[in-house]
Amino acid sequence: MKTTSIASLLLTTALTFAVTNVASAQDKTVKIGALSDQSGLYADLGGPGSTLAAQMAVEDSGLAAKGWKIDIISGDHQNKPDIGTAIARQWFDVDKVDIIVDVPNSGVALAVNNVVKEKNGVYINSGAATSDLTNAQCSPNTVHWTYDTYMLAHTTGQALVKAGGDSWFFLTADYAFGAALERDTSAVVTANGGKVVGGVKHPLNTPDFSSFLLQAQSSKAKIIGLANAGGDTTNTIKQAAEFGIGKGGQKLAALLLFLTDVKAIGLETAQGLNFTETFYWDMNDQTRAFSKRFGEKMKNGAMPTMVQAGVYAGVRHYLKALDALGGNPHDGVKVVEKMKSMPTEDELFGKGEIQPNGRTIHNAYLFEVKKPSESKGPWDFYKLVGTVPGDQAFTPLSESKCALLKK
């Protein structure tokens, strides 16, 4: 009895020693920072749900069983670039964060992009829309996962112009995101023979859109393009219905609409809207299984938005790359290069790849919001209208202005 316990003690000590030795040779500690709008108009589409998605990705990666130690912290950038960069700096300098994920709000996203590059971290952006992240302002440390303004313009925008919507008036959120979305969509409209007859820029987080809607109405444009997001979009759509805009022959184009927005507007008002997303929870068995697990951990049983799905998929791919590297996650450029060298594949977005400019390529889907009579459950909102393959939906490398491509 005694000899066995001594033997087992010796064995344990030897094992521990061996494991510690490996750990010091190959650092396997990772710290993930989920930076999002935790309380404002984008909190439901990213926010706490994005942190949960990152946690689920870590659990599903199975790396903990292989001796990795992975922690997640979260922060609230409050849609202010200065707060976002301050948190990012503190995370890198004090908390030793290796990777920042999510970051909705293009203004904050572009500011954080510079910090991550300066600190040589990894940046997987899921929540921001601006196509500049992988274009003029691309960085060797950044992967832009879920969607961008170029994609939205070339799917929803193009489909609407081809369906006869050849004159546009824009209602644009007055910051980096709105400007990028209006720019990219205008280009598509004019390239397809349509014209932009006017537009108005509104401040972020505006409660009342009636003045802007009146201007849109008097412009007589066939399409009123909404280059805004989250709470701004839901308020615009709700108030547009009130002013009889759909009935007057003009059509609303919600260039960016999330699952949680449709929930907030209600099907009664939102029905018939066309828009694009790269993920919907009810696409197939795999997405449903993930979403069910996600919903069980969320308040109100909310299904994941494409932003939250993108955080999950991005973190999964990142961890795969780390596993392949065998350790040492602290050199951001090296990790991102590894991520780009591996094809992406996960249950939520299917097969894809990360282009040299950091853009992740996967399918995009055109959806239409169901009628209340067609909806079978609390989150049954979308009808699939069409699928756009990734290589047609996102910026072709030949058009990209990214400096990384010139090497």
Next chain:
Amino acid sequence: MQALYAQLLVGLINGSFYALLSLGLAVIFGMLNIINFAHGALYMMGAFVAYFLLSLGGINYWWALLIAPVIVGIFGMILERTMLQWLTGLDHLYGLLLTFGIALIVQGVFQNYFGSSGLPYAIPDQLKGGMNLGFMFLPIYRGWVVVFSLVVCIATWFLIEKTRLGAYLRAATENPTLVRAFGVNVPRMITLTYGLGVGLAALAGVLSAPINQVRPLMGADLIIVVFAVVVIGGMGSIMGSIITGFALGVIEGLTKYFYPEASNTVVFVLMVLVLLVKPTGLTGRAA
């Protein structure tokens, strides 16, 4: 020119919310000497109560207009009894800080349970649709908001300035000891007044539920502008806050037409200008 008329009308509609909210603030400040920073949160609660009444109890908009202000008003009176009454005689700053804290807690609780993107609340069937006025399409509901708020504002003004109850109230704020000597229960009157002010905020919340999303932060987004309205109008002046509320709605509407980027700041620019010329506000009395 037509577009200009339309913007004037839209401004008036927004002005009715400013007027209703600043009226409640003015009543509370004038009678209780409390700068009620929780006003936005209570406005939000009004909208939420309307939503709950409809979705849980099937109680429609018209009943909500009556019931929600009463429920939120009672909540306000509990706040006054349990917390605010201890601040009588203290500096304004204490009331401001306490009510600000209350606002943060209430908003936090709602946000925790209902998220930030909001809940849908439909326009009641009787007020759906709109009229073509020639220069604009006026949703009937918006027209209703203007008329209804005007009536409520004038009724409140009448209650406080022209009735015996109002006279007691005004006397009680001037000299509580003397009024008490006449056998008037001053603390109860103060509590009811706070309830009234809070009820006005909740009423504005119910009015706004069908046109804005019912969101936890709907009050926080509005309250700063409403405070600016009260400051411009003159703290505590009832008529001042009503008129300034409508006027600023119109000015904001015009800014949205001529220079939309400034529409969120124009009210504060005006506030600075007014305070530079007349530190007590347009109709305020010197303290």
